[in-house]
Amino acid sequence: MKVAPRFGPGHRILVTGGAGFVPSHLVEVLLDRGCTVVAVDNFVTGSKENVAHLVERPTFTLVEADVSEGLPTHHPALAERFDAILHMASPASPTDFALLPIEILRVGSVATLHLLDRAVADGARFLLASTSEAYGDPKEHPQQETYWGNVNPIGVRSVYDEAKRFAEAATMGYHRFHGLDVAIVRIFNTYGPRMRPDDGRAIPTFIAQALRNEPITVHGTGAQTRSICYVDDLVRGILLLLDSTETGPVNCGTEHEMTMRQLAELIVSLSGSSSEVAYVTRAADDPEKRRPDLTLARELLGYEPRITPEDGLRRTIDHFRQRMG
Numbered sequence: 488m489k490v491a492p493r494f495g496p497g498h499r500i501l502v503t504g505g506a507g508f509v510p511s512h513l514v515e516v517l518l519d520r521g522c523t524v525v526a527v528d529n530f531v532t533g534s535k536e537n538v539a540h541l542v543e544r545p546t547f548t549l550v551e552a553d554v555s556e557g558l559p560t561h562h563p564a565l566a567e568r569f570d571a572i573l574h575m576a577s578p579a580s581p582t583d584f585a586l587l588p589i590e591i592l593r594v595g596s597v598a599t600l601h602l603l604d605r606a607v608a609d610g611a612r613f614l615l616a617s618t619s620e621a622y623g624d625p626k627e628h629p630q631q632e633t634y635w636g637n638v639n640p641i642g643v644r645s646v647y648d649e650a651k652r653f654a655e656a657a658t659m660g661y662h663r664f665h666g667l668d669v670a671i672v673r674i675f676n677t678y679g680p681r682m683r684p685d686d687g688r689a690i691p692t693f694i695a696q697a698l699r700n701e702p703i704t705v706h707g708t709g710a711q712t713r714s715i716c717y718v719d720d721l722v723r724g725i726l727l728l729l730d731s732t733e734t735g736p737v738n739c740g741t742e743h744e745m746t747m748r749q750l751a752e753l754i755v756s757l758s759g760s761s762s763e764v765a766y767v768t769r770a771a772d773d774p775e776k777r778r779p780d781l782t783l784a785r786e787l788l789g790y791e792p793r794i795t796p797e798d799g800l801r802r803t804i805d806h807f808r809q810r811m812g
């Protein structure tokens with residue numbers, strides 16, 4: 488299946504969380520395509536630096552606002568109709584689940600409803616950044632989109648998992664009731680330049696530790712797995728979904744599944760570090776294994792990840808090396 492670009496010059500796209508890691512890469516590709524892009528961000532986990540190289544472009548506007556309060560009415564860039572709304576805003580690191588629980592609940596729920604209302608008013612395509620966390624600690628492996636998941640509704644991860652599950656339900660509710668054109672992407676562990684070294688997720692943490700020759704803090708025995716995706720592959724997948732007329736949910740990521748111990752060793756070796764692995768306490772409800780079934784993405788969108796873990800990690804290590812001096 489080949490998907491033709493649906494959004495390009497003349498189209499106005501709203502990206503919430505546009506100054507974040509993944510969304511800033513999306514913004515850049517949309518601008519390169521000729522779209523007019525408005526990014527709304529409150530910088531709770533993102534930063535202006537991520538889009539500093541884009542602010543001079545006449546087709547780009549960055550608005551500082553909390554989308555859980557609704558879109559600001561006074562800003563001229565937000566007054567005109569949007570052709571597509573990409574709801575990417577949300578803290579996403581498990582560290583944030585304890586630090587920003589209410590913000591996460593609000594941006595997944597209240598903000599999603601505000602943005603869905605706006606999409607109905609504008610007749611826009613609405614794309615939701617959902618997550619592999621919708622599957623919780625999965626009993627099915629690899630995870631297909633038909634799997635309903637295994638989420639602890641009151642556990643330490645639930646503020647994020649259930650907020651995203653609510654956001655999916657809201658998106659489908661608006662699709663069914665209002666006939667809204669929607670798309671849901673379930674994103675699997677993605678990494679790359681512009682992640683924060685102190686963001687708490689495994690890859691930026693391991694790279695920062697390796698570059699400082701500090702112990703690599705592997706949680707538990709490190710036998711738990713993740714399938715890691717370089718940001719360029721994810722962005723291509725999200726744009727294929729945006730350009731299609733598919734509703735989803737569609738998984739996006741790679742099948743490069745590895746244990747966290749293997750990931751730590753790979754990062755140490757690629758960065759030429761002298762770090763040792765240190766085994767530390769593992770958080771509750773941490774998923775045991777995770778790998779997307781990519782059949783739908785391949786069949787509906789023609790999606791194929793291209794970047795190997797070695798290539799992607801090398802690029803990310805180079806970026807961190809420059810940033811950390």
Ligand code: NAD
Pocket residue numbers: 503504505506507508509510527528529530531532533534552553554555574575576577578579590594598616617618619673674675676677678
């Ligand atoms: P990120 O924290 O770098 O980006 C999120 C952005 O949203 C940040 O710039 C943050 O400041 C902004 N934001 C948060 N709450 C906001 C609010 N109320 N109003 C305005 N802006 C707000 O994280 P990321 O990894 O780039 O994730 C982007 C999206 O993709 C998130 O929705 C996340 O849940 C989803 N996702 C990411 C991954 C991944 O592996 N990176 C996996 C699954 C899902």
Ligand code: UDP
Pocket residue numbers: 580581676687688689690692693704705706707711713747769770773774
């Ligand atoms: N992890 C780890 N050390 C760290 C951070 C994370 O071993 O310093 C583990 C974590 O317990 C999980 C995996 O790495 O099993 C992936 O965690 P991450 O926070 O990157 O993403 P998640 O998939 O849990 O959202």
